[in-house]
Every structure is written in structure tokens, then in C-alpha cells.
Amino acid sequence: MILGAPAALWALAAVPLLVALYLLRVRRREHIVSSVLLWTRSLPSWTAFRPSRHIERSLLLLLQIAAAAALALALAQPSLLGWTLGGGDVVLVLDASLSMRARDVVPTRFDRARAEARDVLARLGLGQRAALVLAAAHPLVLVPPTDDRGRLGAALASAEPWDVAADMPAAVVLASQLAPGPRRRILVWTDAARSPVPALPGVAPRVLGTASDNTGIVAFRVVQSTEGATALVRATNFGAQPVRAPLRVSRDGAPVYSAIMTLGPSETRTASFPVSGTGVLRAQLDVRDALPDDKAAEALLDPAPLPSVLLVSPGDPPLERLLRVAPVARAAATRDTDPIGWRGYDVVILDRVQTGPVPPGRYLAIGTVPPNLPASPSGVVDAPDVATWDRQDPILRFVDFTGVQIRQALRLAPESGRVLAAGPSPLLWAYDDGRLRAIVLAFALADSDLPRHVAFPVLLANSLAWLGGDAAGLRAGQTFEMPAAGAAGVVLLRPDGRRVDIRARDGVFSLPLPRAGIYRVITPDGERSLSVALGSDSAGIIAAGAAGRGEADAAGRRTAARLAVWPWFVLLAAAAALGEWALATRRHGGDA
Amino acid sequence: MIDDAPDGGRAGPAAEGGLLDPAFLQRLEALSLVSRRRVRGRQRGERRSLVRGRGIEFDDYRAYEPGDDYRYIDWNIASRLDRFFVKLFSEEEDLDVRLLVDSSRSMAAGAPVSKLLLAKRLAAAIGYIGLVNLDRVEVGVFSSAPGPRLTRLRGRGRAFDLLRFLDGIAAGGETDLGLALRRTLDASPRRGLLVVISDLLDPHGYEDGLLRARHYRVQMFVIHVLADDELAPRLSGELRLVDAETGRAVEVTVDADALRAYAAARDAYLDGVQRFCFRYGIDYLRTTTSVPADDLVLRYLRQGGLVR
Numbered sequence: 001m002i003l004g005a006p007a008a009l010w011a012l013a014a015v016p017l018l019v020a021l022y023l024l025r026v027r028r029r030e031h032i033v034s035s036v037l038l039w040t041r042s043l044p045s046w047t048a049f050r051p052s053r054h055i056e057r058s059l060l061l062l063l064q065i066a067a068a069a070a071l072a073l074a075l076a077q078p079s080l081l082g083w084t085l086g087g088g089d090v091v092l093v094l095d096a097s098l099s100m101r102a103r104d105v106v107p108t109r110f111d112r113a114r115a116e117a118r119d120v121l122a123r124l125g126l127g128q129r130a131a132l133v134l135a136a137a138h139p140l141v142l143v144p145p146t147d148d149r150g151r152l153g154a155a156l157a158s159a160e161p162w163d164v165a166a167d168m169p170a171a172v173v174l175a176s177q178l179a180p181g182p183r184r185r186i187l188v189w190t191d192a193a194r195s196p197v198p199a200l201p202g203v204a205p206r207v208l209g210t211a212s213d214n215t216g217i218v219a220f221r222v223v224q225s226t227e228g229a230t231a232l233v234r235a236t237n238f239g240a241q242p243v244r245a246p247l248r249v250s251r252d253g254a255p256v257y258s259a260i261m262t263l264g265p266s267e268t269r270t271a272s273f274p275v276s277g278t279g280v281l282r283a284q285l286d287v288r289d290a291l292p293d294d295k296a297a298e299a300l301l302d303p304a305p306l307p308s309v310l311l312v313s314p315g316d317p318p319l320e321r322l323l324r325v326a327p328v329a330r331a332a333a334t335r336d337t338d339p340i341g342w343r344g345y346d347v348v349i350l351d352r353v354q355t356g357p358v359p360p361g362r363y364l365a366i367g368t369v370p371p372n373l374p375a376s377p378s379g380v381v382d383a384p385d386v387a388t389w390d391r392q393d394p395i396l397r398f399v400d401f402t403g404v405q406i407r408q409a410l411r412l413a414p415e416s417g418r419v420l421a422a423g424p425s426p427l428l429w430a431y432d433d434g435r436l437r438a439i440v441l442a443f444a445l446a447d448s449d450l451p452r453h454v455a456f457p458v459l460l461a462n463s464l465a466w467l468g469g470d471a472a473g474l475r476a477g478q479t480f481e482m483p484a485a486g487a488a489g490v491v492l493l494r495p496d497g498r499r500v501d502i503r504a505r506d507g508v509f510s511l512p513l514p515r516a517g518i519y520r521v522i523t524p525d526g527e528r529s530l531s532v533a534l535g536s537d538s539a540g541i542i543a544a545g546a547a548g549r550g551e552a553d554a555a556g557r558r559t560a561a562r563l564a565v566w567p568w569f570v571l572l573a574a575a576a577a578l579g580e581w582a583l584a585t586r587r588h589g590g591d592a
Numbered sequence: 593m594i595d596d597a598p599d600g601g602r603a604g605p606a607a608e609g610g611l612l613d614p615a616f617l618q619r620l621e622a623l624s625l626v627s628r629r630r631v632r633g634r635q636r637g638e639r640r641s642l643v644r645g646r647g648i649e650f651d652d653y654r655a656y657e658p659g660d661d662y663r664y665i666d667w668n669i670a671s672r673l674d675r676f677f678v679k680l681f682s683e684e685e686d687l688d689v690r691l692l693v694d695s696s697r698s699m700a701a702g703a704p705v706s707k708l709l710l711a712k713r714l715a716a717a718i719g720y721i722g723l724v725n726l727d728r729v730e731v732g733v734f735s736s737a738p739g740p741r742l743t744r745l746r747g748r749g750r751a752f753d754l755l756r757f758l759d760g761i762a763a764g765g766e767t768d769l770g771l772a773l774r775r776t777l778d779a780s781p782r783r784g785l786l787v788v789i790s791d792l793l794d795p796h797g798y799e800d801g802l803l804r805a806r807h808y809r810v811q812m813f814v815i816h817v818l819a820d821d822e823l824a825p826r827l828s829g830e831l832r833l834v835d836a837e838t839g840r841a842v843e844v845t846v847d848a849d850a851l852r853a854y855a856a857a858r859d860a861y862l863d864g865v866q867r868f869c870f871r872y873g874i875d876y877l878r879t880t881t882s883v884p885a886d887d888l889v890l891r892y893l894r895q896g897g898l899v900r
Contacts, residue, residue: 028832028843034701034822035793036835036842042850042857 004077004566011072015065022061060580067576074569088183089145090130091175092117092152094159095190097135097166098539102191104211104290110161112208113189120187121152131178132156135171135190136514137164137477137535145178163293163476163516164535165194172198192545194538209544213239215263215287216294216540219533222275222301229301231256233283234270237263238541246286247271251279251301261285268537278302280518280529294540298495298518300531307362307468310334310342313351318451319366322460323349328468343486343507346468352444360435360508361483362467367410367444373431375414375440381425384409384443389421395430395439395462396420399455406450409443430466435481435508439463477535480511482521493520495532611716611755616886620717623889623899624725625689625785653677688784689722689729690810691715692776693761694817696735697837698793700763702819702881711789711817712758713885718787719754721899723747730780731757734772735765743780766837767794770801777808786810787898791817792865795838799868806872813875813898815888816865820880825854 003009033039094100094117100110117132124130124147132143132155142155168190175186184202191209219234237243242264249257257273275281278301285295306329311319314335323331334341337355342348347362350370357372369377386401401421409427417431420439429440443450450456474480482490484504492500495517502509511530513519519530534540612620656665656676664678693715699708715731722729728746731754733739742757769790777786786805792798792814805812827833827846834841844850862878869876877896879888893899 028830030832030834030841031827032834032836033825034698034707034791034819034836035795036833036838036840037793037795038822038854038857038861039833039842039844041861042853 004079006076008075008077009072011075012069014068014072018064018068019061022058022064060583063576063580063583067573067580070569070573070576074566074573077564077566078569079564079566087125087128088181088185089179090120090124090128090185090187091133091145091179092120092130092156093133093135093168093171093175093186093188093190095135095166095168095171095188095192096159096161096164097191097193098161098163098294098534099165099191099193099209099214099291099542100161101293102209102211102214102290102542103292104542105208108161109191109208113206114156114159116206117156117187117189118153121149121156124149131175132159133171133175133178134159135166135168136162137475138167139171139174141174141178160514162514162535163539164514165539165541166190168192168195169198172200172203176200176202191542193541193543194545196545207544209542211290212543213241213243214289214291214294214540214542215239215243215245215285216291217283217285217297218268218294218537218540219270220281220283220297220299221531221533222281222299229275230272231275231281231299231301232270232272233297234268234537235261235263235285236268236537236540237265238543239289240265243287247283248286249273249281249283251275251277251281256281275301291540291542294534297516297533298531300518300529302529307346307464308344309347309349309464309468310345311349311351312337312342312353312355313349314353316351316445318445318456319349319351319460322451322457326457326460326464328464346483347464358436360481360506361437363436363438364463364467365438365440367441367447369410369412369440370438373436373438373440374416375412375426375429375431377410377442378413379411381409381411381423381442383407384423384425384427386421386427387423389428390418393418393420393430395466396428396459397462399459399462400453401455404448404450404453404455406443406448408447412440412442434479435506437467439467474513474530474532475535476513476516476532476539478513478532480513480530482509482511483507484509487524490524491522493522495519611713611759612720616717617720617751619886619890620720621724623721623894625687625718625722625727626897626900652680654680687722687725687727688780688782689719689727690776690780690784690786691719691729691731692772692786692788692790693731693733693758694735694767694769694788694790695733695739695761695763696765696767696791696793697763698767698791699817701821701836702817703821705881706763707791707817707819707881708761708763710879710881710885710888711815712761714789714815714817714888715787716755716758717885717889718893718898719745719758720751723751723754728784729754732772732776733761734769734776736768736771741776741779767791768796769794769798770796770804773801773805777805777810781808783809784811785813787813787815789815789817791819791822793822793837798865802868802874803872806874811875813896814869814877816876816878818878818880820882823858823880825851827851 094113100108100113102109105112121130127147129145129147130152131141131145132152134140134142142159143152146152172186172188179186186203188197188203188205190197190205190207192207197203197205215235215237217233218236219232221232223230223232231249233247233249235245235247242262245261245263247259247261248255256275259271261269261271263269281299281301283297287295306327309323309328309331311323311331311333313319313333320333337353339359347364349364349366350368352367354368355370358370363370369375384406386404389396389401412426412429414426414429417429419426419429421428427442431438445451484507487504489501489503490509492502492511494500495515502511511521513532516532516534519532521528521530653666654677656678660678666677666679669677693711695708699711700706702710719729719731723745726747728744730741730743730745732741742753745754802812829846831846832841832843866876875896875898877892879892889899
């Protein structure tokens with residue numbers, strides 16, 4: 001609060017004057033008593049005659065003081081500094097990074113941001129529109145521009161930080177697109193821990209956070225191999241001081257592993273140890289800092305469930321033989337190309353069959369391309385060689401195309417996705433848009449000698465693992481698309497205990513994964529667990545960054561945003577004076 | 593506010609216009625005043641006297657001395673002890689009963705009847721008891737100085753004079769108990785029973801007057817009459833309390849604390865009066881205007897030992 005005329009505060013001297021006058025002008029009712037003897041004998045106690053008693057018990061005096069003080073303050077022309085809201089649209093952008101859970105700001109950075117955003121909503125002008133954007137792994141428009149305060153308030157109340165590193169630039173750009181006008185205001189609450197706020201016109205950042213030291217678990221997972229299961233715990237010290245962090249891992253409360261992790265500044269270390277059995281592993285890092293939420297992590301010890309596979313093919317003996325021994329839960333073959341008959345299978349292998357657009361799901365297309373995949377064939381290629389392939393891709397892990405002969409292949413023209421192996425044209429192509437995941441092998445098995453090579457079973461196993469084992473490698477901030485398989489709805493139990501009912505849409509359940517940890521999906525057929533890691537290894541960086549040029553803009557607007565509050569003091573003075581008058585009138589001739 | 597309270601409220605002896613009604617008077621006739629000390633009157637009455645001799649009530653023995661009346665020798669004792677003893681009898685004489693009623697301005701307070709009216713009823717009742725028992729009754733009024741007195745009343749036939757005198761008393765003036773007692777007792781220094789009916793709200797203090805009265809070797813009975821409002825004032829707020837007698841004003845903020853201070857002062861005052869009377873052998877009875885006069889006489893004055 002600033003005062004336009006501080007000298008007017010001298011008027012507050014009227015308050016003690018008022019008290020003195022009050023003491024002097026006490027109006028007493030005259031009352032005749034038979035004798036004042038006993039009253040005068042009670043005088044020595046002085047309790048009944050202490051002048052301060054008049055002050056203590058006089059509501060009238062209090063109202064007079066309130067009126068005088070309010071008037072004096074009004075004369076001082078007080079005003080509040082704040083963001084100017086102008087008359088244009090206002091977009092509130094809240095950083096939903098993991099670092100916004102830091103408690104160096106009470107109660108947390110995010111809660112403080114939410115409270116300030118709520119204040120801004122309360123100061124919106126009549127009819128002024130506002131929007132709410134949550135800056136998570138991807139920006140989310142929680143509420144588009146509206147003047148519905150209730151909707152904005154409800155969305156603000158339900159917003160929560162995710163276990164991700166927010167994409168602030170994208171969120172600010174999205175916000176600027178929501179409110180394109182010149183009078184727009186984009187108010188950003190962030191800790192700017194990983195990236196500064198873009199200095200766009202109308203953007204006013206509010207940077208929260210004071211602490212910078214944090215050590216946390218950035219990854220925790222169990223790797224299944226032929227030798228057994230191995231747990232990997234990766235911890236990072238994001239601070240500038242070395243940290244000695246005891247690590248404890250337990251399974252269902254029973255200790256499994258413990259170690260002391262000594263981490264230098266900005267150092268990352270990984271602890272690995274063999275584990276066995278099933279269940280949920282819980283890792284705990286005993287370090288105290290401003291961000292307690294990344295000190296614990298959970299991982300599923302159970303191996304990923306095997307997919308069920310449907311082969312839609314006119315007949316392919318090598319493939320059918322291989323599916324009998326492949327790591328699948330169950331395999332079936334059909335010639336029916338109607339997608340309705342494919343329900344209930346995790347992966348559908350389309351072998352040289354022509355289909356219409358395929359519904360969302362997992363597909364291995366061999367010698368054919370469904371028309372709704374962005375890789376329409378433009379003819380064929382004769383005798384292509386497999387010139388290059390991506391050995392790092394999990395689909396081609398341990399796959400060696402050396403010596404593979406191909407008589408003819410489709411000439412793929414992919415518009416997106418990734419080419420895994422290519423000769424004159426792409427020969428192996430993978431695509432994933434979240435709802436539709438597919439691998440396209442550009443040639444039929446019968447047109448090559450691939451089934452005779454060891455690469456064939458390895459490629460098929462890798463492909464089925466990538467298509468069906470999609471629950472592996474999930475990160476917070478992603479949306480897990482799960483085929484509905486005829487079910488209308490599932491229940492998602494989040495790591496924080498919240499229960500979310502998910503309805504199927506277009507044959508797919510879209511499961512939001514804002515937090516890291518173990519999710520449980522309860523379907524009509526049973527229950528499934530998903531292990532979700534932090535959205536980013538850098539999510540634990542909590543050191544508040546600079547606001548950049550945007551803050552200077554905001555400060556300038558604060559000056560312009562002086563909100564005069566003296567009229568409120570005038571109103572208060574008038575109300576107090578009116579109350580005093582009413583009370584004095586009512587008490588006229590009555591008890592003081 | 594202090595008023596000459598009407599005689600409303602509970603029907604008392606004077607509810608029909610007089611101070612005492614006939615039914616109450618009839619009940620009073622069965623009572624008599626009690627003198628803790630043997631009194632010495634002027635005429636033969638119905639009260640044991642300090643003079644032993646020709647009465648009919650046996651009192652004691654003493655050894656025979658020459659000159660004693662042979663008729664009073666107890667011959668039964670002489671036959672057993674072979675010594676002469678004379679039987680002593682109490683003389684029955686009359687009792688001097690003096691009633692002193694406080695008529696100061698403060699006595700006008702009280703409800704449902706004023707303190708003055710209650711005092712007049714008590715004086716009338718006590719005086720009537722004395723008259724029917726052939727005691728000599730004298731009634732006086734005092735405020736700052738002794739007022740009119742009615743003396744030499746004796747016998748039932750003077751009851752009308754007594755009641756008419758009391759009925760004509762009005763409140764006025766300040767209280768000066770010491771001066772009033774001194775002048776009253778100087779004018780009539782006989783021993784006897786002195787009943788003072790007052791609120792004792794005397795700015796000069798009640799102690800000197802009562803102590804002086806002791807020098808006249810009278811038996812004193814103080815009836816302390818107070819109004820309920822004086823014991824528990826129903827006041828609040830910023831007040832200027834004006835003394836009805838002296839006009840002295842006290843400014844006071846009456847709240848719970850002030851009332852507590854008042855109650856403490858009141859208790860100390862009343863306790864002081866009671867202790868003073870006990871210490872100097874003065875019979876003391878405290879009452880308020882809410883207690884009817886017939887209850888006071890028939891019950892409390894009996895318990896207090898003034899009547900029987």
C-alpha cells in the first residue's frame with residue numbers, strides 16, 4: 001500500500017484528542033439515592049471510577065475512533081499496487097512442474113500461485129474474461145476465455161502440479177494464442193527453474209521460490225532379463241553442495257536393499273541390485289530439503305504382461321509356427337478382415353490383407369498398409385537391399401538384416417513416424433500417435449528369405465514387445481492409451497490414492513498419468529498395474545530462475561495499476577459515523 | 593429515585609389506613625416487652641424490679657437480720673438448719689420504654705413501603721405492647737435534631753395518642769443520631785429500654801451516639817431498617833448519584849466491578865454495625881422494607897429477645 005498524501009496521517013492525532021474529549025464530556029444521569037455513604041466507602045477500590053473504564057466499555061467511543069481513523073487514512077489517499085488487469089482478456093498460466101511442489105514458499109510454490117491467481121480472479125472487472133492454462137509436460141487449457149468466475153474458480157481449485165518439467169514456453173505461447181488482443185494480460189506463475197518465461201507482450205511473470213538445493217530419485221525401474229530381474233535406482237543431486245543420501249528399498253515393507261549414495265554437486269548416480277519375486281518395490285531417499293515429493297519412488301517388480309495376438313492372414317506357415325513359440329499370452333488366426341472381430345486382442349498382425357481404416361490399436365502390418373496410416377505405398381520396389389537399419393531402436397535390438405534377400409517390397413512414403421530400416425525406400429517403418437501404434441514391414445515374408453534368418457524371430461519378438469508392452473517406459477505427463485476391448489469403462493487408481501473413472505472413447509481408454517508411481521487399472525476382466533516414472537530427469541531442479549524481461553513489464557504495470565482504496569476508507573468512516581449516531585440516538589437517556 | 597413509598601404491596605397492619613390494624617393489635621396484646629436488666633420504675637407495674645420485697649415472685653434467700661419482717665422467714669429451712677433465712681421477692685414495677693424513630697430524608701426510600709413507614713409501624717407495635725403492659729412509653733422523632741416527642745404514655749387508653757403521633761411523622765432533614773440521642777437522654781435520663789429505629793446512614797457516624805447512650809445505662813435495642821435497593825442497587829451506566837439528605841453528589845460508572853466494590857463496602861459497613869452492637873451489649877436487628885411489620889414483631893423481635 002502506498003500513500004498519496006502521507007502528511008494527512010497527522011490527522012490521526014485527532015484520535016487521542018477524541019479520547020480526551022470523551023473522558024471530559026461523559027454525560028451522567030443524575031440519580032437521587034437515600035445516601036451516598038456506601039458509594040463513597042467503595043471509592044478506595046477505585047475500580048468503579050478508573051477513567052480507562054470509560055474507554056474500555058464505550059462502543060460509541062470505538063466507533064468515533066474508527067470513523068476518525070478511517071477519515072484520516074482516506075485523506076492520506078492510500079492505494080494498492082498490483083497487476084493491472086485492464087479491460088482485456090486475462091490468461092492465468094500456472095506452472096505445474098514437480099518443482100512447484102517445493103515448500104520453500106509456504107505452503108508450496110503451487111499453492112501460493114493458486115492463491116494469488118484466485119486473488120486476480122476476484123479483481124476481474126465485470127464481464128472481463130479470463131482463461132486458465134496449466135503448464136504441464138504439455139500445456140493444457142483448463143478453462144478457455146470466459147467470464148464464468150465459478151468455472152474458473154473450480155478449475156483453479158482442482159488444478160495440481162504434475163511430476164513433470166513444465167514446457168513453459170509452449171504454455172505461454174498457447175496463452176498468447178488464447179488472448180490475441182493488444183489489451184490482453186498473461187499472468188504467469190512459475191519458478192522458472194528450467195527455462196525463463198518468454199518475454200512476449202503482455203506477459204507478466206511471477207517467479208516463486210527461494211531454495212535451490214534438492215536431491216531426489218529421478219528414475220526407478222526393474223529390468224527383466226534372462227538372468228533375472230535387476231532394480232535400478234537413479235538419484236541426482238541438483239544442488240551445489242555434496243549430499244550424503246541413505247537409500248532404502250523395500251518390498252511390501254520388508255527391506256530389500258540399502259546403501260549410502262554420496263552425490264557431488266549436480267551429480268547423478270545409479271544403484272543397481274538383483275531382485276526377485278513379485279510386488280511393488282519402494283525406494284526411499286533419506287534427505288531433507290525443500291522438495292520432499294521426489295524422495296520416494298515405486299516400481300513394479302512383476303514382468304510386463306504378455307500380449308494376446310491375432311493373425312489376420314490368408315495363411316502364412318512360417319509366421320503361424322513362430323507365433324506358437326513366441327512370447328505371447330495367446331495367439332489366434334483368422335481371415336476375417338472386419339475389425340469388429342479383432343476386439344479383445346492386444347496386437348493384430350495384418351499379413352497381406354487389404355482392410356479399410358483400422359480402429360485405434362496395435363498393428364503389425366506385413367506387406368500391406370492400412371489406409372489410415374500416414375505411409376501410403378506408391379508402388380513397389382523390386383529386389384531392394386536392406387542398406388541401413390537403426391540398431392539402437394528397441395524394435396531392431398539384436399536384429400541383423402545382413403544377407404536378407406527381398407524380391408519385392410512396397411514403396412512406402414511415410415509422412416511421419418520413424419523409418420527403422422531402408423533400402424531404396426523405407427522397408428521397416430514404425431508409427432505411434434498415442435492411439436494408433438503400428439509397425440509396417442514393406443514386404444511379404446513369402447517375398448523374402450527373412451524367415452530363414454535369425455533376425456526373423458528376433459524382429460517379431462521385439463515388435464510384439466514394442467506393440468504390446470506399451471506400459472513399459474511410461475512417464476508422468478503422458479496419456480496411456482489402452483484398447484477398450486469391448487469394455488465401456490475402467491477405474492484408474494492413482495499413486496496418490498485418487499480414483500478416476502475413465503470412459504471408453506473410440507474404442508480406447510485414455511488414461512491420464514500426471515503423477516509418477518504405480519497406477520492400477522481396474523477393468524471388467526481384471527486389474528492391471530502401470531509403473532510411471534518422473535516426466536523428466538530434470539523435473540527435480542528447483543532453483544528459481546530469473547523472470548527475464550517480462551518481470552520488468554510487470555513492474556511497470558504495477559505502477560500503472562495503483563488501485564485507490566481511499567473511497568473504501570471514506571465509506572468505512574461514514575459507516576462508523578452512522579453507526580455511532582444510531583447508537584447514540586438509541587441510547588439517548590438510556591444507559592451509556 | 594427516593595419516594596414516599598405508598599403503602600402498597602403486602603397487606604400490613606396499616607393496610608386499611610391506620611398504622612396497625614385491629615387484628616394485629618389483638619395479637620400484640622398477648623406480648624410483653626422484655627428487659628434484660630431488672631428495671632427500676634416509678635410505679636408498680638408488671639415487671640420485675642431491682643427492688644426486692646413485697647412482690648409475689650420468689651427471688652432468693654438471705655440470712656435474717658434484725659429488723660426483717662418475721663413473715664418472710666422460711667420456717668421450713670429454720671427447722672432443718674436451725675438458722676433463719678428470709679425469702680426475698682421481686683417487686684413488680686413499670687418499665688420506661690423510649691422509642692426513637694429516625695425521620696431523616698433517607699428514610700423516605702424503600703419499597704414496597706418506605707423505611708419510615710416501616711419504622712413507624714414498628715414503633716407503634718412496640719409502643720402498644722408497652723402500653724398494654726402498663727409500661728411508661730415515650731416516643732420521639734429525630735433527624736438532624738430531636739423532633740417532637742410524646743411522653744408520659746401509660747395504659748391502653750393512650751394507644752390512640754401514640755398511633756396518631758406516629759402517623760403524623762413525615763420524612764425530612766439529615767440524620768444526626770449522636771445529637772438526637774444526647775438531647776433525648778439528657779431530657780429524660782431514666783434507665784429503661786431505648787429502642788432506636790433508624791437506617792443508620794449517618795454521615796457523622798452512628799458510633800458516638802450509641803456509645804453515649806450506654807452511659808445512661810439504658811438497655812438499647814437498635815432496629816436497623818434498610819431498603820432492598822440500598823443492599824443491592826439496581827443501577828448501571830454513567831451516573832451522578834445525589835445524596836437525598838445532604839445533596840452531595842458522587843460520579844460513578846456503575847458496572848459489574850463497581851457493584852462488586854459497592855457490595856464489599858456494604859458488607860463491611862453492615863458487619864461493622866453488627867460487631868459494634870455486639871461489642872457494647874446493644875441488641876441489634878437488621879431488616880429491610882420487604883419484610884412486613886407483623887412478621888418483624890411476631891417473629892424476629894421475639895427471636896431477638898425484645899418481646900415475648
